[in-house]
Amino acid sequence: MSLWNILLDTLTQGSIYFLIAVGLTMVYGILKILHIAHAAVYTIGAGVGLAVFKLTGSFWLALIAAMLVSGLVGVIIYRGVYFYMLDQPRIVPLITSVGLFLLIEDLLQKPYLMGPYQHAFPAQEVFPSITLPWGTIPNAQVMILTLTGVALVALYLIFTRTRLGLAWQAAAQDREMAGSVGINLNRAIALNFLLGSALAGAAGVLVGVFYNSVYATMGDVPSYKAFVVIVLGGMGSVTGTLAASFLLAFAETVLLASVGYVLPRDAIAFLVLIFVLMFRPQGLLGR
Amino acid sequence: MHERAPLLQIANLVVKYGHIQALHGVSLDVQPGEAVAILGANGAGKSTIVRAVSGWVKPAAGRILYAGEEITTLPSWDRAARGMALVPEGGHVFRDMTVEENLRLGAYLESDPRTVRERMEYVYTLFPVLKERRRQIARTMSGGEQQMLAIGRAVMRNPQLLVVDEVSMGLAPVLVDTVFEALRQLKEEGVSMLIVEQNAHETLNVVDRGYVLENGRIVLEGMADDLREDPRVQAAYLGG
């Protein structure tokens, strides 16, 4: 594997990890809930995106619809379920979240929704491939890298330049006190779910297009792998999640290229997790 | 005769943590412009009153009224919006933020940037050390500095009612003086206060009136001067 391919795969895979995991990190940061059902929101995004793409032929409409519906589903999960468990021990929302994930995934496998099949998502042509002196970036990867770049800039601006971003940071550091300085936590947390879930929905579309495949159980691997990312990232730190996403992608890519015939990708992810936790139990950037 | 409504009125407040009943029907009030102390030993339930007033715990029974309106079940941010500011036990500064960011968050409900800057300057006159430290991350400051920051953050709200829980806890004597001097100044400017303290001596010099809490019940109530002379208060809280 060439250096260029390692770089490209790392960036692509890291971008996907980040888009999925950042919503989890944001939720964990404020509510300390491990929101497993987030992976189902990702699948819903892929499904909605594909349906709208088939209907309209427009990738952009598909992406927007996926983000809107996923965002809304996220808000409904918060206001309809977790909201009533905020004072319970954390194990209660955690178990509920696992249940929710399985429920949604089973539902998606119904014949009138996705069924047990893989569906093609042929929207790769929307983006051009880019040829640089040292290699080519295929069109699906151009899509993932540019859209993740846009999402990163948007997230950075929201977190550092807006009252909402300030409110999120305050709530993540001390939820009770954030309420007492006047931050409407119901609103701030709902918006947190909205944005995090919308990004997961976008990730669903991007992954669906990248692998040209959408299916009801596509959230299985992300459901646990996103946790590798947020644990590595120090539980609740957005910058940590960013670093962990690309570090994990890099480790996977390099190890896959060298010892890949022994270890599958997901085993590598957990090896990295175990290895890092042995030396830094608080995660990469955790304190 | 039409009497003015108390700014804060607590009636028959009961709070439970699981099976532990922390408050057994507490009633007290704070009149507009008045500073009121709640004195009591460790575990008496002082902080529980503060948490109920702030909306951090839900009372099992009883009512809390603010300026004559029921706020018993209102979320904390609505209480802040009505003019209440809180200095909770331990300060609860936003630990990964700078002094200045903490102060800005205190004025979260104030949208005019000029007003925010003016209040910040005012806080810096109360606690000049905060100005020197304005770019410092809160968690790297000493306990006393964090307490001052917590008070400063509450002052940024320009509150009608300031609720303060054990600001002097663990502070060096010099800092205790600074902190109580700041409270005295705020009172002179017309801020009403509910002050929870174990340091009865300093507190009774600032407040107009006080209540003594024991095992979740109010056992004594009086003007500050009378409480200072009361043998029970002297024995229990004034070291004499």
Ligand SMILES: Nc1ncnc2c1ncn2[C@@H]1O[C@H](COP(=O)(O)OP(=O)(O)O)[C@@H](O)[C@H]1O
């Ligand atoms: N979170 C809690 N869970 C269970 N019991 C609590 C909790 N907080 C306080 N208590 C109990 O309630 C009583 C009053 O506590 P508190 O209001 O903190 O007292 P004070 O502030 O006067 O020291 C104590 O007996 C304490 O052990």
Ligand SMILES: [Mg+2]
């Ligand atoms: Mg206390």
